[in-house]
Amino acid sequence: MSGYIGSKLTDEDAQRVAEFERSADPNDREQQALLDEMRQQLKKLQDLKKNEDPRLSFCTPEFKDAQRTFTDAFKRNFGNPVEWALVKEYPWSTPQLRKVDQQQQ
Known part of the structure; x- marks a missing residue:
């Protein structure tokens, strides 16, 4: 469920x-190249896991709650009155940015 590296990289890897x-032939260039690529990928993932903080995952309930709170506040202009808005004079006209006369919330 979580999207961070720590849940995907294990000691089994x-x-x-x-x-x-241990089982690779040291004289086979293809096998050695593949092993080298595997080592590099494992080291890269281990370095990412070492510096990773699972609290920063986008799947945690805390992040989802903070995102919902921010979105709700954004929709309400963070409690400030709306001064400018995209206004259509007629249903067929294109919206234009204009200063709103009456204060809306």
């Missing part, structure tokens, strides 16, 4: 790479 290193 490092063990699997070590197992491939």
